[in-house]
Amino acid sequence: MSTLDTSAIRKSLHGRLDDDRTIAWLFVAPAVVLLLLVAIYPFLTMIYNSLFNFTQAGRIDTFVAFQNYTTVLSDARFIGATGFTVAYVVVVVTVEFLLGMGISLLIYSKHVKRRQLLVVLSLPPMMLSPVVTGLTWRMLLTPEYGMVNHLFGTDIAWLASRPWSAVAVIVADIWMWTPLFVLVFTATMQSIPNVYYEAARVDGMSRWQQFKWVTLPQMRTAIAIVLLLRVVRAFKVFPKVQVLTLGGPGSYTETIAMITYNYGFRFFDLGRANAAGVLYWLLMFGAAYLIFKSVAEELISAKEGY
């Protein structure tokens, strides 16, 4: 920072160092410039590259306009991966939301004393690498020596049969990410003033009515944020599934991120990989935008409430 303090720079800026805007722009510049260089620029080159064919060795070849897109969109495997990913996102986020809400309400019921400890004890899975989550569940679900089949006396090929391989990746995701909902929900519940509940009781509200008219409205912002975070993150699913099922059986549990990778680095077709990457981004951005639009009102009204 001391370099910024030198008189040379001060002079060159014509004494504008005292101008708040100039300083603010100087402070945000490094972050913005780095992100433009390592995220936006590569992303734009991907859009450009998606209009070309590539040689097997990865060299840019002929201009083909939208041919890569039509190839990808008519590939049953890509469509299947898209369908699976969307279904996966909807299922895991819904279950995690409901389970997380239930557990949070229990932790914040009047019966429980050491709430903070319980919350902290609930967190470990979400700190792990998805690879570790995948390996952990692979160990548990492997047919012959896995603990799950052993404990429940079942004989299910969890990782290599329909629909169990889909169940397996969904269960692993729920295990990993329900803690985030518990964390956010309990933190929000803690911040709701007790007076509200006292008032509700004076009005003769039942437990359910209190939840519906006091707890839920107070949690709107938190719910909006955590849903947005989770949907975006769930769309990126790749390593967990890669480690658990390798996308199998066949390509039954293959996700969009996996097929995009496979186009480029298994089938060595970078043109298709680029087109798939662009379509993937569009889908994810679209989903995020829809959620953002539907919750933006909530966020704004919540902000004005303060």
Add this chain to the structure above:
Amino acid sequence: MELTKLHNYSRLVTRAAVFAVIGLWLIWIWGPLVWDFFTGLAVNPQTDPPQLIPTQFTLEHYRNVLFAEDMPTYIRNSVIVTTVSTAISVSVGALAAYALTRYDPGDGQVSFFILSMRFLPPIAVAIPIYMMFVGIGWINTWRVLILAYLPIGIPISTWIMLIFFQRIPKELEEASRIDGWSRIQTWRRVVLPLAAPGISSAAILTAILMWNEYVLALVLTTTKEAQTIPIYLAGFVTTRGILWGRMGAATMIAITPIVILSFLAQERLVAGFTLE
């Protein structure tokens, strides 16, 4: 009074039910982790039927992954990439977050731009970065990973520090300005010390994300010279066949730094994650 007795009784039942469900929840969370731990210590997890608690323990699997295999090389790569990229992300993010809380140039557009990086799928960044750097021979180096991790690190660290900077009262800075300190001095002597907890939790969360990252490392590194821990771990199911004991041991070693980091951060971590 019969009624009070009945009331007490139903209260007791509810209480028991609440604790039973919370107990099941904790078993669900911890069971798989405990199983990892025991698998790493079991004598022959590939051939023996599963036991809830192994009767015989061995450290052989730990010895194997640490000395017979190359896990230390991958650990070295992960430590270097994580440390450098976290340091850059947090420095750059601290500046940006401070400016955004105090003056917000661009009226929210800049913070939106920074946060919107979360909407880029990692694979959609990895492929073009691969193509940019393959020509100049940067693939399979630490520096390409360090660069590629910035779109993960900068947004998360900026966002967390934004929350913490907002809590520092502006009056303190104004007071120090009146005392004749320059803006930079004020920043160094007033803002930074007050923001230290926020900066450290930003660093810890960023480091955890990078330590765990898989997709970019998969595309941008090809040999153990630069590959990171998650790539090594994933190799247990693809290349080397399944060695459950080593897998359990390696998993435990890989999550140790995360355990230490989250223990160091604890309650601030909760604040950071909930993004208030």
